[in-house]
Amino acid sequence: MTDQQGTDLNASPDRGGPAQPLVIARALKRYFPIRKGLFGRGKGAVQAVDDVSFTVRKGETLGIVGESGCGKSTTARLLVGLADIDSGDLIFDGDKLGATLTHRELWAGVQMVFQDSYASLNPRMTIEDTIAFGPKMRGVAAKQAHAAARDLLARVGLAPERFAGRYPHELSGGQRQRVNIARALAMRPRLIILDEAVSALDKSVEAQVLNLLADLKAEFGLTYVFISHDLNVVRFISDRIMVMYLGEVVEIGPVESLWKKRAHPYTAALFAAMPSMDPDNRTEVPPLAGDPPNPINPPSGCRFHTRCRFAEEVCATMKPAARPVDGEAAHMAACHVLDPRSGHTMAGAPGLETADA
Amino acid sequence: MSVTAETTMEIAREEVSGSSRGYWHEVFRRLRRDPVAMACGTLILLLLAAVILAPWLALQDPVTGSMIQRLKPVGTPGHLLGTDELGRDMLSRLVYGGRLTLLLGLLPVLFAFAIGTALGVFAGYVGGIFNTVIMRVVDIFFAFPSILLAIAISGALGAGIVNSLVSLTIVFIPPITRVAESVTASVRSLEYVDAARISGAGPLTVVRVHVLGNVLSPIFVYATSLTSVSMILAAGLSFLGLGVRPPEPEWGLMLNTLRTAIYIDPLIAALPGVMIFLTSLCLNLLSDGLRSAMNVKD
Numbered sequence: 001m002t003d004q005q006g007t008d009l010n011a012s013p014d015r016g017g018p019a020q021p022l023v024i025a026r027a028l029k030r031y032f033p034i035r036k037g038l039f040g041r042g043k044g045a046v047q048a049v050d051d052v053s054f055t056v057r058k059g060e061t062l063g064i065v066g067e068s069g070c071g072k073s074t075t076a077r078l079l080v081g082l083a084d085i086d087s088g089d090l091i092f093d094g095d096k097l098g099a100t101l102t103h104r105e106l107w108a109g110v111q112m113v114f115q116d117s118y119a120s121l122n123p124r125m126t127i128e129d130t131i132a133f134g135p136k137m138r139g140v141a142a143k144q145a146h147a148a149a150r151d152l153l154a155r156v157g158l159a160p161e162r163f164a165g166r167y168p169h170e171l172s173g174g175q176r177q178r179v180n181i182a183r184a185l186a187m188r189p190r191l192i193i194l195d196e197a198v199s200a201l202d203k204s205v206e207a208q209v210l211n212l213l214a215d216l217k218a219e220f221g222l223t224y225v226f227i228s229h230d231l232n233v234v235r236f237i238s239d240r241i242m243v244m245y246l247g248e249v250v251e252i253g254p255v256e257s258l259w260k261k262r263a264h265p266y267t268a269a270l271f272a273a274m275p276s277m278d279p280d281n282r283t284e285v286p287p288l289a290g291d292p293p294n295p296i297n298p299p300s301g302c303r304f305h306t307r308c309r310f311a312e313e314v315c316a317t318m319k320p321a322a323r324p325v326d327g328e329a330a331h332m333a334a335c336h337v338l339d340p341r342s343g344h345t346m347a348g349a350p351g352l353e354t355a356d357a
Numbered sequence: 358m359s360v361t362a363e364t365t366m367e368i369a370r371e372e373v374s375g376s377s378r379g380y381w382h383e384v385f386r387r388l389r390r391d392p393v394a395m396a397c398g399t400l401i402l403l404l405l406a407a408v409i410l411a412p413w414l415a416l417q418d419p420v421t422g423s424m425i426q427r428l429k430p431v432g433t434p435g436h437l438l439g440t441d442e443l444g445r446d447m448l449s450r451l452v453y454g455g456r457l458t459l460l461l462g463l464l465p466v467l468f469a470f471a472i473g474t475a476l477g478v479f480a481g482y483v484g485g486i487f488n489t490v491i492m493r494v495v496d497i498f499f500a501f502p503s504i505l506l507a508i509a510i511s512g513a514l515g516a517g518i519v520n521s522l523v524s525l526t527i528v529f530i531p532p533i534t535r536v537a538e539s540v541t542a543s544v545r546s547l548e549y550v551d552a553a554r555i556s557g558a559g560p561l562t563v564v565r566v567h568v569l570g571n572v573l574s575p576i577f578v579y580a581t582s583l584t585s586v587s588m589i590l591a592a593g594l595s596f597l598g599l600g601v602r603p604p605e606p607e608w609g610l611m612l613n614t615l616r617t618a619i620y621i622d623p624l625i626a627a628l629p630g631v632m633i634f635l636t637s638l639c640l641n642l643l644s645d646g647l648r649s650a651m652n653v654k655d
Binding site: 138 | 547548549551552553554555556557558562566567570571
């Protein structure tokens with residue numbers, strides 16, 4: 001099946017080799033200006049994504065977590081080119097978007113699955129037409145595109161003879177999300193951004209779709225960026241996890257080392273908010289109080305200092321830089337406590353995860 | 358593998374729900390079940406047929422009358438619906454008059470539908486400064502009541518059929534633009550439009566395939582609800598002497614010229630009004646039925 005589709009629409013070639021990260025995001029910034037008044041005078045901006053840098057390696061799954069409004073979805077839309085980047089670079093397999101890479105070329109390699117399975121399907125199109133639309137736009141002959149669409153439907157577990165001619169409202173949520181995955185796959189991408197793609201599904205269907213995603217990743221050699229607020233799901237599917245708070249990356253690292261040591265107090269609080277499976281080990285005190293601060297006017301210094309229980313003066317004045325955790329270069333966190341020279345009284349202390357156990 | 362097991366599960370779950378049919382098929386099936394809409398639709402179709410086939414219905418000449426036959430009552434042999442103040446056959450004049458009245462009711466809405474949809478979809482999809490400019494100009498037109506606007510434009514352009522077509526079209530562009538803009542803006546924010554954009558389709562293709570298909574029917578339903586208003590406005594313009602000129606038959610104009618006969622034979626004088634009332638009522642009820650039939654979700 002893969003070979004047959006290969007003749008229809010080739011995946012963009014691997015140009016940079018395995019060592020070249022698939023995506024390098026460098027100091028990405030996206031502010032949404034707030035317009036008020038008759039002539040739209042600037043009255044500040046929502047700092048949705050501020051100075052976010054990370055890489056996505058070929059073949060891995062990067063999980064992005066954080067509470068609502070932390071910039072996860074905006075980051076996703078920046079990665080897929082649906083939102084304009086205010087400043088910073090997006091480098092896809094060595095090619096910089098806007099310089100040596102056009103949006104159209106980016107979309108040949110990156111596709112996205114959205115959270116709302118119903119809103120992401122055109123209600124007036126059969127699901128076969130929906131899946132075949134993208135390849136047709138890229139010049140694949142209609143007949144081939146439709147044949148490939150039916151193959152993909154079968155691949156995501158929907159019998160084509162039964163489902164191909166259906167409309168989105170005739171499908172269940174899980175089935176619709178399978179269609180969305182097939183639609184993304186039809187473009188033969190190398191990277192798929194899954195923005196809360198399973199969050200709206202019920203638990204049993206969610207597990208099925210997660211298994212399907214894992215199978216497809218192996219079969220098509222895909223790379224995922226998986227955005228979710230469900231830490232268990234992220235742990236299951238991801239190789240690395242990136243934690244965002246108020247438009248910034250606070251911690252990034254491999255799943256195991258992040259699970260072992262939550263170096264940033266926000267990460268620790270986020271993990272502590274996970275419901276425990278053990279009734280003797282209930283979460284009785286809310287690990288984090290209050291709402292996130294206003295992203296129009298974020299706190300000075302470390303953006304988390306207004307809610308952090310370890311906050312000291314230095315946190316309000318100086319922005320912490322990302323530093324390796326326990327000397328592990330793959331695991332980085334931005335907290336003054338990790339920096340012995342920061343002036344924080346707990347700086348250099350063995351770790352925080354003991355403090356919230 | 359796990360996927361095959363899931364497949365059978367999905368199939369089993371779907372066994373109950375029937376096969377799928379096209380959207381329009383479903384709309385017409387629902388419309389057929391609506392007795393009011395069907396009755397109104399039939400009446401409109403009959404009227405349209407009569408109006409189109411008027412020359413072949415062997416009616417009397419609607420323009421020439423006879424002075425000795427003036428204001429014969431309804432039921433006079435040879436004049437089924439009587440005669441008007443100049444002795445012209447009322448049935449014939451009502452049928453021929455329907456031609457102009459319906460034309461003046463439907464055409465402006467059709468033109469305004471085309472222009473308003475183009476403007477509204479453009480404003481809603483592109484947004485930004487274009488949206489602001491288009492929608493604020495539309496707002497200016499909204500400041501005037503539609504009848505006043507139609508009279509003002511017609512008065513400026515002068516009487517005549519073409520001029521009243523133009524003025525009515527201008528009157529209906531703003532409301533259709535506003536509806537088109539708001540539905541387009543809501544569809545624009547849906548994720549299937551984003552998905553179409555990242556498939557590499559150009560903006561025109563995205564609008565044609567993914568936006569128009571989902572905004573045309575609500576705009577169309579709204580436009581059909583305007584036809585009755587347009588007909589009444591057209592009749593109003595003719596009544597005021599700004600539209601059709603005598604001796605051409607037109608319902609609004611007939612209502613005007615028959616005013617003087619209201620003390621002699623009120624029934625005859627009321628007939629054109631009854632026709633305007635019935636036709637606009639039917640158009641309204643039909644568009645209502647269409648609206649609910651098109652609301653096929655789940």
